[in-house]
Amino acid sequence: MSTPTAINEEYDIVIAGGGTAACVVAGRLAVADANLRILLLEAGPTTYDNPAHTLPLNIMCHLAPGSRTTRAHISQPSAALGGRTTIVPCGQCLGGGGSINFMMYTRPSASDFDDWETVYQNPGWGSKDLIPLLKKIETYQVPGGGPTHGTDGPLAVSPGGYFTDLGKQFLQVARILDPDRAQKPDDTDSNDLETINVYTVGVFRRWINAKTGTRSDVPHNMIYQLKDTRPNLHFLTGVHVKHVTFDDENRATGVAYALNPLLHPEGPGDTRTVRGTKLVLVSAGAFGSPGILERSGIGTKDVLDSVGVRQRVDLPGVGENYQDHSVLFIQYFAADEAQSLAAIFRNEEGAIDTAAAEFGMTRKDVSMHNAVDAGIKWRPKPSEVAELGPEFQEYWDSYFANAPDKPVLWMGISSSFVGDPTGAPPRKYYTLGFYNQYPLARGHVHIMHADDVSAPTDFVPGFFESQAEVRPLTWGYKFLREIARRMPHFRGEPPMLHPKFAPSGPASIIAHAEGPVPFDAPRIVYSEDDERALEEFARAQVGTCWHSLGTCAMKPCEQGGVVDARLNVYGVHGLKVADLSVPPGNVSANTYGTALVIGEKAAVIIAEDLGIKGVV
Numbered sequence: 077m078s079t080p081t082a083i084n085e086e087y088d089i090v091i092a093g094g095g096t097a098a099c100v101v102a103g104r105l106a107v108a109d110a111n112l113r114i115l116l117l118e119a120g121p122t123t124y125d126n127p128a129h130t131l132p133l134n135i136m137c138h139l140a141p142g143s144r145t146t147r148a149h150i151s152q153p154s155a156a157l158g159g160r161t162t163i164v165p166c167g168q169c170l171g172g173g174g175s176i177n178f179m180m181y182t183r184p185s186a187s188d189f190d191d192w193e194t195v196y197q198n199p200g201w202g203s204k205d206l207i208p209l210l211k212k213i214e215t216y217q218v219p220g221g222g223p224t225h226g227t228d229g230p231l232a233v234s235p236g237g238y239f240t241d242l243g244k245q246f247l248q249v250a251r252i253l254d255p256d257r258a259q260k261p262d263d264t265d266s267n268d269l270e271t272i273n274v275y276t277v278g279v280f281r282r283w284i285n286a287k288t289g290t291r292s293d294v295p296h297n298m299i300y301q302l303k304d305t306r307p308n309l310h311f312l313t314g315v316h317v318k319h320v321t322f323d324d325e326n327r328a329t330g331v332a333y334a335l336n337p338l339l340h341p342e343g344p345g346d347t348r349t350v351r352g353t354k355l356v357l358v359s360a361g362a363f364g365s366p367g368i369l370e371r372s373g374i375g376t377k378d379v380l381d382s383v384g385v386r387q388r389v390d391l392p393g394v395g396e397n398y399q400d401h402s403v404l405f406i407q408y409f410a411a412d413e414a415q416s417l418a419a420i421f422r423n424e425e426g427a428i429d430t431a432a433a434e435f436g437m438t439r440k441d442v443s444m445h446n447a448v449d450a451g452i453k454w455r456p457k458p459s460e461v462a463e464l465g466p467e468f469q470e471y472w473d474s475y476f477a478n479a480p481d482k483p484v485l486w487m488g489i490s491s492s493f494v495g496d497p498t499g500a501p502p503r504k505y506y507t508l509g510f511y512n513q514y515p516l517a518r519g520h521v522h523i524m525h526a527d528d529v530s531a532p533t534d535f536v537p538g539f540f541e542s543q544a545e546v547r548p549l550t551w552g553y554k555f556l557r558e559i560a561r562r563m564p565h566f567r568g569e570p571p572m573l574h575p576k577f578a579p580s581g582p583a584s585i586i587a588h589a590e591g592p593v594p595f596d597a598p599r600i601v602y603s604e605d606d607e608r609a610l611e612e613f614a615r616a617q618v619g620t621c622w623h624s625l626g627t628c629a630m631k632p633c634e635q636g637g638v639v640d641a642r643l644n645v646y647g648v649h650g651l652k653v654a655d656l657s658v659p660p661g662n663v664s665a666n667t668y669g670t671a672l673v674i675g676e677k678a679a680v681i682i683a684e685d686l687g688i689k690g691v692v
Contacts, residue, residue, distance in 0.1 A: 083115060083312055083350060084113070084115070085350060086330075086350070086352075086353060087115040087310070087350065087351070087352055087353070088112050088114065088353055088354045088355070089105065089113070089352055089354055089355045089357060090115050090117070090330055090331055090350055090351070090352030090357070091114065091115065091116045091357045091359055092117055092317040092331050092333075092357065092359065092368055093118065093119075093172075093358065093359040093360030093361065094116045094117065094118025094119075094120075094311060094313065095118075095167060095171065095359060095655060095671070096171060096172045096173060096174035096175075096668065096672060096675060097359050097654050097655040097656070097671050097672070097674045097675035098116060098118075098172070098357070098654070098655065099116070099170070099171060099172075099294035099298060099675070100213070100294055100672060100675025101357065101359065101654060101675050101678050101679045101682065102114050102116050102309060102311070103230075103302065103309075104298075104676070104679035104691050105679055105682060105683065105688065105691065106302060106308055107302070108683060108688050108689065108690040109308075109688045109690075110306060111308065112688065113308050113310075114308060114310070115311070115312070115352075116309070116311035116312070117311075117312050117315050117317050117333055117350075118169070118170045118312070118315070119147075119168050119313075119315065119316050119317075119364075120147075120168035120169035120170065120313060120336070120339070121145065121169050121314060121339055122169070122170050122295075123145075123169050123171050123175045123293070123295055124170075124296070124300050125296075128145070129145075129169070129171070129175045129176065129291060129293065129296075130290045130291055130296065131290065131291070131443050131444075132179055132284050132290070132291055132444050132446050133417070133420060133443045133445060133446070133447075135176070135177070135178055135179070135446060136421050136423075137423075138165075138176040139165060143165070144169075144338060144339065145168060145169040145175075145176050146166060146167060146168055146176065147165070147166050148163050148164070148166075149164045149165075149363055149521070149533055150163050151164070151519075151535045151536055151537050152534065154536070154540075154541075156539065156540040156541045156615065157539060157540060157615050157616070158612075158616060160615075160616065162537050162539065162619060162620060163619075163620070164363075164535075164620040164622070164624060165620075165622065166361055166362075166363055166622075166624065167361075169313075170295050170311065170313055171293045171295040171296075172361060172671075173361075173671070174283075174293045174294055174671065175291070175294075177622065178446050178448060179282045179284055179291055179292070179446050179668075180280065180283075180446070180666040181280065181281040181282055181283050181669065182266075182267060182665040183267040183269055183665050184269075184663035184664050184665045184669075184670060185269070185479075185481040185483070185663075186203040186270070186481060187481050187482060188482075188662070188664060189201060189202055189203040189205075189206050190202045190203050191660075191661050192630070192659065192661065193205075195660075195661070196631040196632075196635075196637075196660040196661065197631065197632055198630055198631070198640075198641040199641055200641060200677075201630070201641060201677070205677075206673050207224050207269055209673050209676040209677055209680070210224070210226070210669070210676075211224060211225060211226035211229070212226060212229055212676060213226065213229045213230065213231055213672050213673070213676055214226040214229040214231050214232070214233050215227060215228055215229050215230075215231065215233070217234040217235075217285070217286045217287075218234065218235060218281055220265075221265075222265060223270075224267075224269050224270060230297040230298050231283060231292040231293075231294070231297055231672070232284065232286065232287070232292045233281050233282070233283060233284075234281065234282060234284050234285065234286035235279065235281060235286070236280075236281075236284050236444055236446065237289070237437070237440070237441040237443065237444035237445040238435070238445060239279065239449055240414075240415035240416075240417075240435075240445075240447075240491040241414060241415045241565065242410065242414055242415060242416060242565055243279070243449025243491060244449075244450075245563040245564055245565060246449070246450050246488075246489040246508075246559060246563060247278075247450045249559045249562045249563055250450075250452060250559055252562075252595055253558060253559060253562065264278050266278055266453055272480050272481045278450065279449060280450060280451060280488070284446070286444075289440045290444070294672070294675075299311070313339075314335060314339035314340055315333045315335055315336055316333060316334055316335070316529035316530070317331050317333045317360065317368055318331075318332045318333060318334060318347060318368075318371055318527060319332050319368060319371040319372040320332075320356055320368065320369075321349060322372075322388065326389070326647065326648045327648070327649040327650045328352065328355075328356040328648060328650040328651035329351055329352065329356075330349055330350050330351040330352045331349065331352070331356060331368075332347050332349045333348055333349075333350070334346070334347050334348065334529075336530075337530065338530070352650075354650070354686060355650055355651075355652065355682065356652075357651075357652050357653070357654060357678070358628075358645075358651065358652070358653045358655075359653070359655045360655065361624070361655050361656060361657060362398065362624035362626065362655070362656050362657045363533065363624065365653050365655055365657040366521055366522070366523075366627045366628055366638075366657060367395075367521070367523050367529070367533065369391075369394050369628065369645065369653075370385065370394055370395065370522065370523045371385060371523060371527070372388065373388030373389065374388055374389045374391050374394055374645065375389075375392070375395065375522075376391070376392040376395075377390060379395070379522045379534075382524075383523055383524060383525055383526045384526050388647075388648070389645075389646070389647035389648055390647075391638060391645075391646055391647060392636065393628075393633070393636035394638050395521045395523075395627050396518075396627065396636055397518060397520075397626040397627060397629045397636060398518065398519035398520050398521055398535075398536070398538065398626055399517065399519075399624070399625050399626040399661075399662050400515070400517070400519075400539075400621060400622075400623050400624050400625075401511040401512060401621035401623045401662070402511060402512050402517060402539045402549065402618050402619075402620075402621070403512075403619060403620065403621040404509065404510060404549055404552070404553065404614060404618055404619075405490075405507050405508075406507065406508050406509070406560075406573070407493055407494075407500070407505050407506075407569075407570055407573050408506055408507070408508065408560045408566060408567075408568070408569055408570075409503065409505060409566070409569065410503075410504040410505055410506050410565045410566070411504065411564075411565040411566075411567050412503075413565075414491075414504050414506070414565040415434075415435050415491060416491050416492060416504035416505060416506060417431060417445065417492040418503070419502075419504075420442075420492070421447070421493055421494075422497060422502060424502075428442050428443060447490045447491045447494075448488060448489070448490045448491075449489060449491060450488060450489055451486060451487055452485075452486070452487040453483040453664070454483055454484060454485040454486070454487055454555075455482070460551070464544075464547040464548060464551060465543055465547045467542060467544040467547070468543070468544040468547050470544070471542075475514065476514075482513070482514065482664060483513050483664050484512070484513060484548050485511070485548055485549075485551075485552050486510060486513055486664070487509070487552055488508070488509055488510070489506060489507070489508055489509075490506065490507040490508075490509060492505065492506070492507060493505040493507060494507040495573070500570055500572070500573065501570075506560075506563075506565070508556040508557075508560055510549065510552035511549075511621045512545055512548055512549065513662070513664040514661075514662050514664065515539070515545045516541075516542045516544050516545050517538035517540070517541060517542070518538050519535070519536040519538035520534070520535070520536050520627075521534070521627050522535075537620070540614075540615055540618055546611060549614050550607070550610045550614055553575075553610060553614070554600070557586070557600070558599055558600070561586050561589065562592055562593060562595055563592060564592055565592075566592040567589075567590060567591065568589045568590060569586060569589075574613070575606075575609045575610045575613035576613070577606050577609050577610075578603070578605055578609075581606060582602075583601075583603070583606040583609075585600075586600070621666075623667045625656040625657065625659045625662070625663075625667060625670075626656075626661075627657045628645075628653045628657035628658055629657075630643070630659070630660050631660040633646045637660070638653065638657075638658075639652065639653050639658055642685070643658065643681055652678070652681075652682070654674055654675065654678035655674065655675075656670065656671050658674060679691050
């Protein structure tokens with residue numbers, strides 16, 4: 077492996093994008109065939125041995141203004157959000173989102189993958205096919221891992237550094253507050269894909285290696301260590317892939333690229349090309365992959381005509397079907413003695429050492445924590461379905477009712493401050509977050525410039541255009557608020573970070589509380605005015621969970637698909653897409669694990685196509 081400043085003119089495989097799935101494909105194929113010449117082109121910087129990527133507790137630096145490891149996509153204003161835009165930061169570094177994310181280890185429900193196979197007509201993509209690949213990628217460092225977990229894969233899964241008292245309180249209260257639905261032990265595995273784990277109240281596993289205390293990402297565990305053994309694998313960072321090149325028979329022959337001006341302020345220089353004789357693989361994510369296709373003339377005519385790109389293939393699904401998990405993060409004041417990592421997330425000097433001393437932990441224990449301890453996969457009871465309104469009832473009947481393993485909400489605690497801290501006093505906090513697992517929202521991502529990769533996109537996330545998406549989140553706010561105010565470390569609410577309820581009403585009473593209420597305290601009753609205030613707040617605050625997917629969907633062309641079950645782009649030859657742009661439907665999980673299994677499956681498919689042994 078090398079990182080040449082001057083790359084070769086020709087490779088067997090050229091991979092446009094260097095995120096999670098791309099790195100899995102490159103690593104697996106390079107090891108399987110030492111003679112296969114592979115080039116990986118990434119827009120962002122390398123991540124090698126950089127503490128910002130390797131140390132788990134450094135996660136927030138990637139969301140700070142001016143970050144060089146993310147690219148922010150700003151949506152069109154949305155009437156459903158009161159005219160507000162949405163900002164979605166995406167990983168832009170070698171490893172992509174898997175090298176900057178919160179390291180949450182969650183797997184989809186089995187029916188999510190089964191839907192890919194049956195509903196969207198993709199043979200070989202069901203849960204029975206993908207579980208072996210999920211096992212292949214992981215070393216499960218958790219005692220009692222079942223048969224669906226791996227023991228010798230390149231990426232480690234562990235409980236992380238420690239478990240905060242705030243996380244323990246969240247678990248305790250959640251189990252007491254709704255005991256008839258929370259009978260499973262706290263260590264129940266909600267990621268085995270064999271049992272139905274909805275309303276599972278439990279602790280989280282993390283993509284963190286318990287032995288080294290470092291993030292488990294693909295570059296550090298599948299790419300960088302090939303330097304001396306696989307000189308056939310090259311990667312080049314800091315370059316933008318502009319478009320795919322083709323011959324007269326619509327066969328992909330390579331890509332055109334230029335320097336990324338963010339990392340090369342001396343200027344992008346001339347556009348260069350590199351040939352891919354056997355395959356061009358586009359793997360630039362839910363935002364990047366449709367852009368590369370559209371700049372290559374693959375997409376709907378209206379979009380291409382608007383920017384002056386000659387259409388090569390009429391493929392209306394390119395850039396459509398955008399999906400995310402719509403999320404709210406709600407902050408609460410914590411007691412001075414709470415094991416909160418808020419000071420570390422504020423980047424206060426010496427905060428890690430102070431926390432280690434205060435919590436009786438080692439510095440390593442604190443450093444390998446991501447502050448997310450526990451959570452709930454929630455599926456409503458019949459009475460709660462009715463509470464969520466007629467729009468949700470219709471959605472429930474058509475989608476959830478016959479899929480008992482599909483939860484409606486994820487809810488969890490972060491022992492920190494997650495969100496914009498502007499105006500919030502510097503003290504201890506905890507945050508309760510919750511997102512729609514299968515929101516109805518469908519948006520799009522399209523190019524607005526024929527050649528400039530850095531140009532803004534025409535981006536519409538589609539959040540909250542249906543009440544069936546709004547009502548679960550307003551329900552989640554009320555339910556988690558009941559948990560929050562019963563936790564022993566509860567010390568009230570930051571008023572500026574909660575809905576503006578009527579000052580004299582019961583919904584506003586806990587804003588000024590100085591401590592928790594008893595477990596048997598009556599639940600808060602919300603008036604119609606309170607419900608309106610809560611919905612207004614939700615529309616003003618809802619945002620991305622950084623789980624963008626679906627914009628080059630793997631489904632039949634006539635249904636808006638972009639790639640087939642072999643990941644081939646319709647209408648051309650020698651061109652595949654493999655990343656989070658290909659899932660045709662959403663998944664009830666943080667999406668890193670899904671990106672990994674897409675990479676593993678893509679490596680198997682490509683190896684089969686090229687007759688390469690050893691990738692199974």
